[in-house]
Amino acid sequence: MVIERTVLMRALCGVLLVLGISVPATAGADPIPVPFQWRQAFIDAPDGTRLHADILRPEGVSDDTKTPVIMTVSPYRNHLAYISQPRVVEKGPNAENMNPELFLNAGYTYVVVDLRGYGGSSGCPDFGGPGERSDVKAAVEWAADQPWSTGRVGLAGISYEGWTGLMGLAEKPRGLAAVMSFEPVVDPYAYLYMQGIAWKFSLKPVTETGVRPGDLAGFEHLLIASTPARPDDLPEYQANASKLPLDCYVPYLQNTSNHDPNTEFWRDRDLVEKVRGNTIPLFLGQGFADGNTRADRIFELWNGLGPGDHKAWFGQWGHRTCNDKCGTPYFNNEFLAFMDKHVAQRDVTVPGPRITMGQFDTRWRGETAFPAADVRRVPIGLRTGSYTDRGLIPGPDREIWTISEPLAQDQHLSGLPSATARVTGPREATITAEIYDIAPDGRATLVSRGIAPVGDGNPRIRMLAQDWPIPAGHRIGVRIMDVFDEVWAHPPTFAQVTVTEASIELPLLTAVRTPDLPGGVSEAIPKWRNEKTITLDAAVVKNATVAMTLPTRTGDR
Numbered sequence: 001m002v003i004e005r006t007v008l009m010r011a012l013c014g015v016l017l018v019l020g021i022s023v024p025a026t027a028g029a030d031p032i033p034v035p036f037q038w039r040q041a042f043i044d045a046p047d048g049t050r051l052h053a054d055i056l057r058p059e060g061v062s063d064d065t066k067t068p069v070i071m072t073v074s075p076y077r078n079h080l081a082y083i084s085q086p087r088v089v090e091k092g093p094n095a096e097n098m099n100p101e102l103f104l105n106a107g108y109t110y111v112v113v114d115l116r117g118y119g120g121s122s123g124c125p126d127f128g129g130p131g132e133r134s135d136v137k138a139a140v141e142w143a144a145d146q147p148w149s150t151g152r153v154g155l156a157g158i159s160y161e162g163w164t165g166l167m168g169l170a171e172k173p174r175g176l177a178a179v180m181s182f183e184p185v186v187d188p189y190a191y192l193y194m195q196g197i198a199w200k201f202s203l204k205p206v207t208e209t210g211v212r213p214g215d216l217a218g219f220e221h222l223l224i225a226s227t228p229a230r231p232d233d234l235p236e237y238q239a240n241a242s243k244l245p246l247d248c249y250v251p252y253l254q255n256t257s258n259h260d261p262n263t264e265f266w267r268d269r270d271l272v273e274k275v276r277g278n279t280i281p282l283f284l285g286q287g288f289a290d291g292n293t294r295a296d297r298i299f300e301l302w303n304g305l306g307p308g309d310h311k312a313w314f315g316q317w318g319h320r321t322c323n324d325k326c327g328t329p330y331f332n333n334e335f336l337a338f339m340d341k342h343v344a345q346r347d348v349t350v351p352g353p354r355i356t357m358g359q360f361d362t363r364w365r366g367e368t369a370f371p372a373a374d375v376r377r378v379p380i381g382l383r384t385g386s387y388t389d390r391g392l393i394p395g396p397d398r399e400i401w402t403i404s405e406p407l408a409q410d411q412h413l414s415g416l417p418s419a420t421a422r423v424t425g426p427r428e429a430t431i432t433a434e435i436y437d438i439a440p441d442g443r444a445t446l447v448s449r450g451i452a453p454v455g456d457g458n459p460r461i462r463m464l465a466q467d468w469p470i471p472a473g474h475r476i477g478v479r480i481m482d483v484f485d486e487v488w489a490h491p492p493t494f495a496q497v498t499v500t501e502a503s504i505e506l507p508l509l510t511a512v513r514t515p516d517l518p519g520g521v522s523e524a525i526p527k528w529r530n531e532k533t534i535t536l537d538a539a540v541v542k543n544a545t546v547a548m549t550l551p552t553r554t555g556d557r
Helices: 004-019 130-145 161-173 188-192 213-224 235-241 248-256 264-269 298-303 333-343 524-533 538-544
Strands: 002-003 037-042 050-056 067-074 109-114 149-158 176-182 198-202 208-213 243-245 282-287 309-316 357-358 366-369 375-381 385-391 397-401 413-414 418-424 431-439 443-453 458-460 466-470 475-482 495-509 533-535 554-556
Touching: 002 366, 004 375, 050 130, 050 235, 067 130, 067 176, 067 495, 109 130, 109 524, 130 149, 176 333, 176 524, 188 198, 188 213, 188 264, 198 213, 198 443, 208 213, 213 248, 243 248, 243 385, 264 413, 357 385, 357 431, 385 397, 385 431, 397 538, 418 431, 418 475, 431 458, 431 495, 466 524, 524 533
Parallel strands: 067 109, 067 149, 149 176, 176 282, 282 309, 309 357
Antiparallel strands: 002 243, 037 050, 050 109, 198 208, 357 366, 375 495, 385 495, 397 475, 413 466, 413 495, 418 458, 418 495, 431 443, 431 475, 443 458, 443 533
């Protein structure tokens, strides 16, 4: 049985727009600001799925001229819409926010391939499963074999399109020479849920506050997969875009809304182990301020890589690459040089350190590892007490603060904190740990947070990564509470949770850093300060202050 996509879109397009699955439009009717040649092709995947590809070649290049290839494999490149942003006027390839001109100008062919079930490709989406991983492998090997290809392919993308790059590393297709992956999904379970608690995602462009729970992600992606073709598309494109088998829907929705991380569906899609030991050069990026693909398990993947010419950018930006608005002027040069060296095999030196690190104080430095070798995980005992697991209703009975004395010297948090506790309360209740940088005037700015269910009474709380200098005279604050409602979706139990023991581990640099890279304020830092700063009453600070033993920092590294 087949569902007509056009009917589905008419019924649900309003829902899709309300859900806000969109990105800012790029200016101008033609999103590619350089001339190019465009053709289309269909690729046969091993299981018979037909994958649609848009092929962009530099203007004036003959059909038999071999070029290196950059490829993006995507669920978002339907000719009619970019995600939910209509492209009614623009006929041709969908390259919104992809910047293919960087590579067209440098003599590359840029290929955009639709994942199964999306755009002009047939088949069922499977959210990073064996089908989509097979698609990436088939697409790369197809491009490597074309008469206009040198046989070397680089995968590049952000978000889901960065995820498909990591799928390429897992599958190791013939011809894959390098991958650039910014803000990728690394583990789709951890993308949607933190230890069983659903993340909330924003409702852009209406609000950037978390509104949509992760349980809806499968539904949203099926809506995107149901986008019809343009009337001027190729017949096979229109045929593939006009139908999506009914048996694609039910298992997809059931599996993506399952909060249990131990199902076969979720275990098979975790790329941390599948990419372990990888030697194919990887250019990885993660913003600490990303509220979509958050700064969590990506660092397990990074630290599990094998030897290779890998690079990373970690710093203060949201769900984006750093071609603009990150506070740095040199990202594109580094990105292009990376692909020139590994894909085009040009005699170039890739600038920059192994890791480019953007600090929250707006300064930039180089590192060789993250967390750095001199990070000391400092255990801090926390105050105990009780709170009420009641969700949306605010009140002081929802939190327990622990606050340091003013710091005698600068400290620098760099890495992934974690917390543990002993508690009594319903298994379904939640416990959240948050770290704050508290200024002398009582303004407290969030540094990191994490959540876990109470479960068996011994919760371990994963927390998101950050790189955050804390000046002398400021205080470090830790808040234990039930849930932060703009970040996670949690049905309250309206029960009391008693914390009888709790501690947190702070990853603190022991050597002083001297920022040595050019750069300035990213777009995300002022927004973070504005949205994630609260003012603490002096009585709260006084009553919650305890002694914390913090490391004495040495001179420069």
